[in-house]
């Protein structure tokens with residue numbers, strides 16, 4: 044039984060009840076954590092707020108990581124309310140559709156830079172803001188995909204972006220280790236979420252995973268949540284810089 048009671052956790056990336064971040068937030072809440080949740084914009088708020096309220100989140104805040112000062116204001120409000128932070132989940136990604144639809148070779152300079160900023164560097168910025176608030180140590184968690192390490196057809200420019208995210212997590216783990224701040228990456232198998240629906244022919248990726256994964260099934264957000272809760276808990280005190288697959292075993296046969 045994972046115990047997160049007494050811990051304050053930030054969850055960035057809930058869009059709706061299918062979001063991987065929501066599966067993680069449910070597991071954090073079940074384990075007793077006090078959560079802070081963010082939503083992208085006014086349009087997203089009406090979907091996210093009821094879900095976050097259902098998990099007893101006391102702070103439910105707007106955060107578009109592209110907006111200057113948005114992340115800073117989230118961390119300032121957490122500092123004001125709780126005076127510290129124990130863990131943070133970064134479960135966001137974005138690439139302009141036109142760049143995602145084609146080959147990596149044809150991606151635009153601006154589209155690639157934007158995907159990298161939202162999907163990768165925002166995690167670095169989050170960790171930098173979290174660091175002074177994690178005086179007794181802490182845990183940072185982000186979400187990648189198998190396309191970071193192997194070429195997955197139709198994953199296009201997100202492959203190199205996720206590779207950068209995984210590498211960044213390793214460097215961050217090294218840089219923050221002395222402060223007992225652990226940095227880990229989850230790598231879920233394909234699951235139907237809003238972000239995934241932007242990937243061309245995503246249904247084929249899912250069908251392939253069911254056919255070839257050792258368990259012949261898709262992992263779900265609850266599977267990811269269970270691993271996320273473990274990784275931010277004290278039980279994972281010696282685990283940092285890892286990429287942990289939650290994909291019903293697909294990566295061992297793909």
Ligand SMILES: NC(=O)c1ccc[n+]([C@@H]2O[C@H](COP(=O)([O-])OP(=O)(O)OC[C@H]3O[C@@H](n4cnc5c(N)ncnc54)[C@H](O)[C@@H]3O)[C@@H](O)[C@H]2O)c1
Nearest residue numbers: 056057058062063083107108135136233234236237238239
């Ligand atoms: N669904 C899958 O098959 C799958 C598999 C492996 C990894 N992932 C990764 O999981 C993570 C979560 O995605 P998901 O599948 O749960 O989809 P989702 O659509 O539910 O979540 C994506 C989130 O990113 C947020 N976001 C996008 N741009 C943002 C910005 N500028 N500022 C702040 N937030 C922003 C959205 O608001 C949304 O909450 C992503 O990193 C994705 O690449 C997904």
